Amino acid sequence: MAIGAPKIKSIGAAQSPLLGAAMFGPAVLYIVLVIGAPFVLAVFYAFSDARIGSSGLHFVGLENFRSILQSPSFRTALKNSIVFTVCAQAIVVVCSGTLSIALEKPFRGRGLVRFLILLPWVAPVSLGSIGWKWILDSIYSVITWVLVWLHFFKPYNTPMWLGEPHLAMASVILVHCWRLIPFSTVVMLAGRTAIPKEIPEAAAIDGAGFWRTLFQINLPMMLPIINVAVLFGTIFTFTDMTVVYILTAGGPFDSTQTLPSLAFATGIQGSDLAAGAAISLFLVPVLVLIAYLMLRMAHRAEVV
Amino acid sequence: MAKRRGRGISRRDFVKLTTTGAIAAGLGPAMHFGQAPQKTLKILQWSHFVPAFDTWFNGTFTKQWGQKHDTVVTVDNINLVDLNTRAASEVSARKGHDLFMFLSPPAAYEKQTIDMTHVYQEVEKKHGKKIELGHRSTYNPKTRRYFAFSDAYTPDPGNWHKDWWAEAGFPNGPDTYDDLRAGAKKIRDKTGHPCGIGLSQELDSSMAMRALLWSFGGAEQDEQGNVTINSKNTIEALKFMKALYQESETAEVFTWTPPSNNQAMLAGRVSYVANAISVTRQSEREHLPIDSKIMISPALKGPVRRIAAEHVMNCYVIWEFAENKEGAQQFLIDYMDSFHDGFVAGQFYNFPCFPSLVPNLKQEIANDPRATPPDKYKVLGNVLDWATNVGYPGYATAAIDEAFKTWVIPTMFAKVARGDETPENAAKAAEEEYKRIFARWK
Incomplete structure (x- = not known):
């Protein structure tokens, strides 16, 4: 009891409403200032005639939404955002799942391989994207140079990685995968190590092979953690504009434009803040759905 | 006590000294002992495609102008593709540079800029009429005001x-x-x-x-x-x-x-x-x-x-919220007096919007060693x-x-x-x- 008494006292202090509010306050303040205020401002702008250079605002109702829905660039950006996210996530899940299997069991140099795989996630996204821009450049691309050297292409008839719409979209998706695979691999590795060793061992004794163990034991048991990786990855991909902006700036002719990059191009570079804000609000329904799914998963995990 | 003195400094003395030092360090930059604080002029423009121009503008002209007008002139050079983003952030924050140079006519920012009619008038008194290209790139016929001042343009051959x-x-x-x-x-x-x-x-x-x-x-x-x-x-x-x-x-x-x-x-x-x-x-x-x-x-x-x-149109604006509007206007007027030096330093990249500033332009560019x-x-x-x-x-x-x-x-x-x-x-x-x-x- 002598040892337990102060423990009970400290729990009581933690339950004090004032202390609780004080500890919770910074988090609330952070969310209000960094997320809440800009979001409210975006909603406010989306229903106004705000321009970068204007000095006053007027309420214009749904005019901005009507205007951007007429824009072909917006329709392309909306479609691209979905294609970009779905394709990137599909590739990321398959690659990171494979890597997590390869990296699970010890082998010589595993530490170094893990370090190298993690590098793209650690490096600033802008730096990585600039590196890729040079790798895929129309004049100085090292990939193109190798392909020409191997006589796959003639010097002036090479693939333009960022110049052909489909190649450009594929390049944007692959660079994004390059960045996200390390994060997803780490999450999946954690999921795999959490599977009790007895279960796959018992399955092996019962005659289950690699694929059966993978699809009927490992993957179902890892599903909650895969969901976490996918949901985080979806948020990172759907809201990212750095890779698109640096690699293609939305080109060629808006064919790789996504909602965030178009919102930036319209609102900041094009001076039309209201239209930019309205475009960015189209991200919200998807993000709300993801947030709901994540909270639901977190709640389930608590119950379990 | 003697023992303490022998150690050099007491704890109380140490606190006094460090407190006084901290206060002096904090207030020091703001105290000029009766002198008025020196004026500043902040300029933002692109990193010129001919780097020799920046060397002359940043290292020679602005320094000389600053000494003459008792003003600390700072020039920030940024990549041309970042100009619009930077302008947007300065306008949103209502803080930034006194002089901001765009490379295309920034008419969308008109309400955030001061009227440049005075600058044009002063320059025209000394150097004659501006070219139509400069006028049409910086004038709004509806509001009848100049939202920018154009010193130069670049041909696009x-x-x-x-x-x-x-x-x-x-x-x-x-x-x-x-x-x-x-x-x-x-x-x-x-x-x-x-x-x-x-x-x-x-x-x-x-x-x-x-x-x-x-x-x-x-x-x-x-x-x-x-x-x-x-x-x-x-x-x-x-x-x-x-x-x-x-x-x-x-x-x-x-x-x-x-x-x-x-x-x-x-x-x-x-x-x-x-x-x-x-x-x-x-x-x-x-x-x-x-x-x-x-x-x-x-x-x-x-x-x-x-x-x-x-190819590019130099368009200087002075933000309506700029801290040194008068200095910025005077800078532009005086800059035109030295335009020819910049024309030479920039290796003929910047062509004048006031033709009399480079009266022998044809001859000068026709024989470049x-x-x-x-x-x-x-x-x-x-x-x-x-x-x-x-x-x-x-x-x-x-x-x-x-x-x-x-x-x-x-x-x-x-x-x-x-x-x-x-x-x-x-x-x-x-x-x-x-x-x-x-x-x-x-």
Whole structure:
């Protein structure tokens, strides 16, 4: 009891409403200032005639939404955002799942391989994207140079990685995968190590092979953690504009434009803040759905 | 106590000393012992494509001006593609530089800038009238105020590879768009080298496409500011670009950023680009073997006229929230007195908006010892016969500014060139986009 008494006292202090509010306050303040205020401002702008250079605002109702829905660039950006996210996530899940299997069991140099795989996630996204821009450049691309050297292409008839719409979209998706695979691999590795060793061992004794163990034991048991990786990855991909902006700036002719990059191009570079804000609000329904799914998963995990 | 003294300093003395030191350090910069704080002037402009200009402007002129006016002048140079983003953030924060230089007419920012009529008047008293290009790029006829001050513009000539064009039957380079198409195809077929007219969402492509559009008689708007992009002339220009692209270009032109056509020309890859003299200035500076092969020609002649946009238009604004508005205005007025020094330091990149500032311009550029041959830049002597403003034949309005910055024109040309749209549909789509933008700025 002598040892337990102060423990009970400290729990009581933690339950004090004032202390609780004080500890919770910074988090609330952070969310209000960094997320809440800009979001409210975006909603406010989306229903106004705000321009970068204007000095006053007027309420214009749904005019901005009507205007951007007429824009072909917006329709392309909306479609691209979905294609970009779905394709990137599909590739990321398959690659990171494979890597997590390869990296699970010890082998010589595993530490170094893990370090190298993690590098793209650690490096600033802008730096990585600039590196890729040079790798895929129309004049100085090292990939193109190798392909020409191997006589796959003639010097002036090479693939333009960022110049052909489909190649450009594929390049944007692959660079994004390059960045996200390390994060997803780490999450999946954690999921795999959490599977009790007895279960796959018992399955092996019962005659289950690699694929059966993978699809009927490992993957179902890892599903909650895969969901976490996918949901985080979806948020990172759907809201990212750095890779698109640096690699293609939305080109060629808006064919790789996504909602965030178009919102930036319209609102900041094009001076039309209201239209930019309205475009960015189209991200919200998807993000709300993801947030709901994540909270639901977190709640389930608590119950379990 | 004696023991304490022997240790050098007491705890109380230490606290006193450090507290006094901290207060002095904190207040020090603000205390000038009776002197008025020195004025400051903050300038933001691009990192010039001819670095020698920045050396003169930052290291010589602004320092001399600052000493004369007891002002600390700071110049921040940033990449040209970041100018609009930086301007947006300064306006949103209502804080930033006193003088901000854009490279295209920033009409969308008019309400955030002070009227530059006074600056123009003062400069015109000393140096005579400004050119029409400067007027149309910085004046709003509706509000009757100048939202910017233009000291200089840069011509947008053609740069072509002498040997290849001579072999193709054009020893003096292409003079018309028909020459360009015929010669570029011959060179592409024979040597593989493509033509390098940009079709990307960036400044150089945007200017090149406007030149093509105007030369075929098309335009974004008429003199009264009505949208006119969907016309027969525009469709003809689109058809031409489609043919030129398919016969002589590669998809690299869709990927370009402003320096890309310089790089392609200097790498000996392309036969022709529409660009300022930064291409040849770089080859001279770096003593590249290709330097003597690259020649300069005026804007190409189209079926209707010979015309091109200025390549860049220096447009200085003074923010309405600037801290040193008077200093910024005086700086611009005084800068014009030294314009000729900048013209020489910038290796003729910045052409004057007040012709009397470089009275012997034709003679000066006709004999440049850096160039091979020395009269390489002579063709730019009559640049004002064919250079015009963004928004031609109207003014550079806020709607034109937004259309320019959202790349409507190069996007329209690129879609047709690649065959993703018919010329008719692309012109119609561009018309809808222009009408949408114009409606938002009414």
